[in-house]
Amino acid sequence: MMAHDKRALMEPFFSRIAARDALSEAEKQALVAAAVDQRSYAAGNTIAREGDVPLTSMLLVSGLAARVGYVQNGGRQITTFHIAGDFLDLNAFILKRLDHGVLALSACDVLVLPHSALLEITETHPHLSRLLWLSTLLDGAIHRQWLLVHGRMDAREHMAHLFCEMFERSRAAGIATASSFPFPLTQSDLADAMGMSSVHVNRTLQALRAEGLLSWDGMTAEIGDVARLMRFAQFDPAFLHLDQRQR
Amino acid sequence: MMAHDKRALMEPFFSRIAARDALSEAEKQALVAAAVDQRSYAAGNTIAREGDVPLTSMLLVSGLAARVGYVQNGGRQITTFHIAGDFLDLNAFILKRLDHGVLALSACDVLVLPHSALLEITETHPHLSRLLWLSTLLDGAIHRQWLLVHGRMDAREHMAHLFCEMFERSRAAGIATASSFPFPLTQSDLADAMGMSSVHVNRTLQALRAEGLLSWDGMTAEIGDVARLMRFAQFDPAFLHLDQRQR
DNA sequence: CGCCACTTTGAAACAGTTCAACGTCAGTGG
DNA sequence: CCACTGACGTTGAACTGTTTCAAAGTGGCG
Numbered sequence: 001m002m003a004h005d006k007r008a009l010m011e012p013f014f015s016r017i018a019a020r021d022a023l024s025e026a027e028k029q030a031l032v033a034a035a036v037d038q039r040s041y042a043a044g045n046t047i048a049r050e051g052d053v054p055l056t057s058m059l060l061v062s063g064l065a066a067r068v069g070y071v072q073n074g075g076r077q078i079t080t081f082h083i084a085g086d087f088l089d090l091n092a093f094i095l096k097r098l099d100h101g102v103l104a105l106s107a108c109d110v111l112v113l114p115h116s117a118l119l120e121i122t123e124t125h126p127h128l129s130r131l132l133w134l135s136t137l138l139d140g141a142i143h144r145q146w147l148l149v150h151g152r153m154d155a156r157e158h159m160a161h162l163f164c165e166m167f168e169r170s171r172a173a174g175i176a177t178a179s180s181f182p183f184p185l186t187q188s189d190l191a192d193a194m195g196m197s198s199v200h201v202n203r204t205l206q207a208l209r210a211e212g213l214l215s216w217d218g219m220t221a222e223i224g225d226v227a228r229l230m231r232f233a234q235f236d237p238a239f240l241h242l243d244q245r246q247r
Numbered sequence: 248m249m250a251h252d253k254r255a256l257m258e259p260f261f262s263r264i265a266a267r268d269a270l271s272e273a274e275k276q277a278l279v280a281a282a283v284d285q286r287s288y289a290a291g292n293t294i295a296r297e298g299d300v301p302l303t304s305m306l307l308v309s310g311l312a313a314r315v316g317y318v319q320n321g322g323r324q325i326t327t328f329h330i331a332g333d334f335l336d337l338n339a340f341i342l343k344r345l346d347h348g349v350l351a352l353s354a355c356d357v358l359v360l361p362h363s364a365l366l367e368i369t370e371t372h373p374h375l376s377r378l379l380w381l382s383t384l385l386d387g388a389i390h391r392q393w394l395l396v397h398g399r400m401d402a403r404e405h406m407a408h409l410f411c412e413m414f415e416r417s418r419a420a421g422i423a424t425a426s427s428f429p430f431p432l433t434q435s436d437l438a439d440a441m442g443m444s445s446v447h448v449n450r451t452l453q454a455l456r457a458e459g460l461l462s463w464d465g466m467t468a469e470i471g472d473v474a475r476l477m478r479f480a481q482f483d484p485a486f487l488h489l490d491q492r493q494r
Numbered sequence: 495c496g497c498c499a500c501t502t503t504g505a506a507a508c509a510g511t512t513c514a515a516c517g518t519c520a521g522t523g524g
Numbered sequence: 525c526c527a528c529t530g531a532c533g534t535t536g537a538a539c540t541g542t543t544t545c546a547a548a549g550t551g552g553c554g
Contacts, residue, residue: 051485069395072481077398079391091388094381094494099388099486123373130369133380134341140383141338141346143390144326148316150397151324151442154541186500195398197543202502218500234319238298239346247341401509433532444511449534465532 006035009061009111012085012173017131019172021247027128034117035059041104043184048089048102056112058088063108064184066193067100078193080142081105081166083182085173090136093118106184130247138241145239150195153234155204158194160233163214163221168237183221253282256308256358259332259420264378266419268494274375281364282306288351290431295336295349303359305335310355311431313440314347325440327389328352328413330429332420337383340365353431377494385488392486397442400481402451405441407480410461410468415484430468 010032017023038061041047047065048054065088066078079100082088088102093115122129142165149161163183170181187205191198208214213229215222223229257279264270285308288294294312295301312329326347329335335349340362369376389412396408410430417428434452438445455461460476462469470476 067391069391071395071399075399077395079394091384094377094384095388095488096492096494097485097488097490099488100391122377126370126373126376129373129376130341133383136380136384136387137338137341140387140390141342143387143394144314144316144347147326147390147393147397147442148318148324150394152318152322188500192398195394198501199503199544200542203542206502238344241342241344241346243344245343247343435532445532446512446534447510450510453534 003032006032006038006111009038009109010035010059012061012175013059013087014085015174016085016172017135019242019244020134021131021245023128023131027125027131030121030125030128031113034113034121035111036114036117037112039110039112041108041110043104043106045104046101047104047108047110048092048098050098050101052092052098053096054089054092054098055116056114057090057093057118058102058110058112060084060086060088061109061111064105064182065108066103066105066185066189068103068192069100076192077195078103078189080139080146081193083166083170083173084175087132087135090132091139093132105189127247134247141239141241155194155196155200156207157233159190159201159204159208160213160229161235162190162194163216163223164226164230164233164235164237165240166221167223167226168240168242172240172242179224179226180220180222182219183216184219186218250279253279253285253358256285256356257282257306259308259422260306260334261332262421263332263419264382266489266491267381268378268492270378271374274372274378277368277372277375278360281360281368282358283361283364284359286357286359288355288357290351290353292351293348294351294355294357295339295345297345297348299339299345300343301336301339301345302363303361304337304340304365305349305357305359307331307333307335308356308358311352311429312355313350313352313432313436315350315439316347323439324442325350325436327386327393328440330413330416330420331422334379334382337379338386340379352436374494381494388486388488402441402443402447403454404480406437406448406451406455407460407476408482409437409441410463410470411473411477411480411482411484412487413468414470414473415487415489419487419489426471426473427467427469429466430463431466433465 014023014028060082062084065082067080069077069079089098092098149158166183167181170176187201188198191201212224213232261270307329309331312335313325314327316324316326336345339345396405413430414428417423434448435445438448459471460479
């Protein structure tokens with residue numbers, strides 16, 4: 001794989017981080033050098049399994065992926081979605097053992113970064129290390145917001161909030177238009193993320209569509225009036241920490 | 248404040264980390280040196296407010312605290328509990344802005360570590376930095392488990408799982424007995440953590456008590472048969488990452 | 495064309511909420 | 525020492541959001 005290829009593939013990550021802090025050219029090069037491989041996964045495939053002890057971490061370059069957990073009766077819970085520019089399992093660099101599975105919801109391309117290379121970065125690039133730390137902290141902030149939404153909002157608000165979140169994150173990654181973003185998954189996947197039945201997802205979706213708050217065909221989400229949807233969902237983007245600061 | 252005082256207060260944190268990786272004497276001293284102050288909060292008091300941009304992070308030394316989020320209608324969601332040895336807002340060292348409040352559920356003592364001192368650590372102690380990173384990743388792992396439990400378990404399993412988690416974490420911090428641990432909060436606080444009404448918490452609690460799975464008087468939780476409770480809750484401690492590894 | 499995965503619909507069942515009342519207990523002040 | 529207070533826990537009953545089950549509709553694809 002050529003360096004300038006990897007560089008291009010890393011742009012979504014760079015822009016996601018650049019929205020929060022400055023990234024020097026040397027830091028970018030260190031990251032590009034750390035990516036040794038590229039892989040592709042078809043929709044529905046497992047990218048990593050709970051319990052794995054991977055020796056690499058994966059940066060999602062395109063597509064939609066999810067972290068999942070399972071309960072005994074076959075129930076499945078999606079704990080977060082990932083889009084281009086997100087690390088899928090950077091936590092495993094430190095935690096070693098994966099406490100969740102990673103699933104490709106659409107076709108996905110990933111860059112592979114060996115933990116040995118990441119270790120080298122933490123030993124020699126303190127600021128870049130803090131930015132990698134930041135990346136995992138953003139996951140945590142999203143988890144907390146999901147907990148709030150799961151626990152204290154009804155189905156309609158919950159769904160509206162999720163669409164707001166994915167819209168804002170897609171905008172930060174540069175893959176959204178002014179009023180739409182790619183969201184390629186099934187209603188049943190969405191149900192697994194919202195902790196509801198797919199039947200109720202279907203009805204909730206119809207309600208939001210009827211209110212003119214959003215539309216979605218399983219591939220692309222359209223938001224007519226973004227401000228109105230955000231008001232409805234009590235959505236405050238602060239938890240995404242989209243502000244330039246010295247980290 | 249004397250150095251040997253701070254040292255003693257930091258032991259719960261050291262033992263929590265030592266359960267996951269070795270901590271050198273130099274690293275311990277760097278942390279002790281970073282703690283410049285100690286504070287106490289009475290039960291019910293706010294330790295930090297959502298939206299704050301703190302210049303320090305706080306290490307809980309004793310008591311029970313919680314991170315909380317709010318929705319417009321006055322609803323409150325606790326997103327995680329913290330016990331002795333946990334950082335309450337280490338994420339703010341990198342994220343800068345707090346995306347959640349921190350609440351003292353019982354009387355709490357904390358050590359205060361300025362971000363400037365933490366910055367110094369990340370610049371000079373790569374391994375210790377990774378251990379601080381680890382501490383925030385454990386929060387994330389617990390968040391994911393909560394999401395799974397919120398979304399895919401009923402009230403009884405949910406409550407049983409929470410008691411298992413707090414028992415295991417208390418054991419790791421060295422503040423549990425063989426079958427009990429301190430858990431000083433109200434049923435209403437518990438409801439805010441489980442995303443339920445306090446009425447239903449009360450009834451669920453009675454059901455678990457009637458089954459002989461656990462008892463709790465608002466101060467201390469008692470588990471008769473730990474293995475049985477864990478089986479009931481489908482509790483697998485893997486997500487707590489309680490294994491010694493080189494991180 | 496027929497299959498299979500996904501979406502949509504209806505109706506019954508249920509887990510959990512809400513509201514309102516009552517019980518309990520520790521702390522406070524007369 | 526006792527009455528009062530306020531916070532917390534407990535109970536019952538009506539209500540509602542969501543699930544479950546089962547069936548029918550849709551659409552892409554080999």
